[in-house]
Amino acid sequence: MQDIKPLLVFSAVLEHGSMHAAAAALGMTPSAVSQHISRLEALHGVKLLQRSTRRLIPTDAGLSIGSYCRRLQQTLADTQQALDNLKTEAAGEVRITLTSSLIHAPAWQSAFKRLQHEFPAIRPVLHLNDHLADLQQESFDIALRGGDTALDAPDLIARPLAVWPWRICAAPAYLDAHEPITEPEALHRHRWINRLPIHVLMRRGVETYPLHIDNSLYCNQLSAVHTLTLGGFGLSLQLAGEISTALAEGSLQTVLPEWTLPTVSLYAVTSYRVQSAKTEAVLRVLQQSFAAAQTAAP
Incomplete structure (x- = not known):
């Protein structure tokens, strides 16, 4: 077998931009x-x-061969990581970034309880962040992301967790104190709470209604949207998987439940395909817990 070291050195030169670096x-x-x-x-x-x-x-030849050299470098790194995993127990710190609203989801809470019970030597470190985190720059092991942005970076590995629909919801006290909402047009006459302007297409059979809400009470944190909605301050758009407990307990109600809204795909994202034993354990528990919650959902 020919010496692969020059190929790895060439990959490093392309990555760092100079011989010295x-x-x-x-x-x-x-x-x-x-x-x-x-x-x-x-x-x-x-x-x-x-x-x-x-x-x-x-050169053109350098660009062409460079992609293969980088792939070779990653394969070797994955192989080394896999070998390390064979002799490494599932223990230590795992840094996880997730949106502030996901903390309310029963699927997440179930996964967190399982981790504490089944892997007491793993220490999850949670970073609640409603902005898209850079896994490599910020040294996160796992990011829980929803929507198309989870798949934007080609070097990230996204593992599907769930598909949740949006729900328009409000506290019973708010709905009792305001005019009934029987059609989508009435939504514009109510107070809204949100982190971003709402632009979604509602469907009921063959009917469609484009809902655009630009004027709302702004919150820079999704969990604040959740809390203020529970407090009866207005309507909000939230993911079904994050409010299922509140809906079951009756502290929130779905508005216009006969109308369907778009869904969001949720993923567990990592920087590399091959992970340490502790990260693999967390990923496995996450996937199993979210799958169980998805199966149990009505």
Whole structure:
């Protein structure tokens, strides 16, 4: 088998942008990095880099071979991680980022209880954040994300957890104190609470109604929307999986339940496909708990 080290060195040069930066990352000298690249070019008779005094620019051949080199680097890293997992127990800190409203979801609470019971050596560290977190820059192990943005970055691995529909909801006290809502047009005459303007398409059979609510009480945190809705301050749009307990207890009611709204797909997202034993354990519990909650939903 041919030596793969020059391929890995070339991948590092592309990643870091210079011989010196790649050398620092690899623990080598810039001269050794340069020799590996020269050897690779000589061996295959192609020029991979255009060198200048200020920067390195990959040639077309360099760009083409670079994608394979990065894949090789990732495969080796995954293999090493898999080997490490065989001798690593499910213990230690796991950093999880999730939206502030997801904390109310029975599926999440069930998963959290299971983790405490089945894996007491795992220490979940929760970061409630309603903005899209950067897993690599912020060193998160798992991000719970909903919607299309979960799949935006090609280097992230998204594991499906659930598909939840939006619900228009309000506290019974609010509904009792205001005019009845029998048609979508009446929604515009009520107070709303939200983090973002509402633009959704409602459906009832073959009928459709585009609902646009721009003027509402603004909250920068989704959990505040949930709390204020429970307090009777107005209507809000919330995910069915996050309010199922409140609906079952009667502290919230669905408005216009005969109308359906769009759904949101929820994922557990990680930076790499192969994970440590502790992260794999958390992912497994999350997937099982959310699947069970989805099956039990009416």
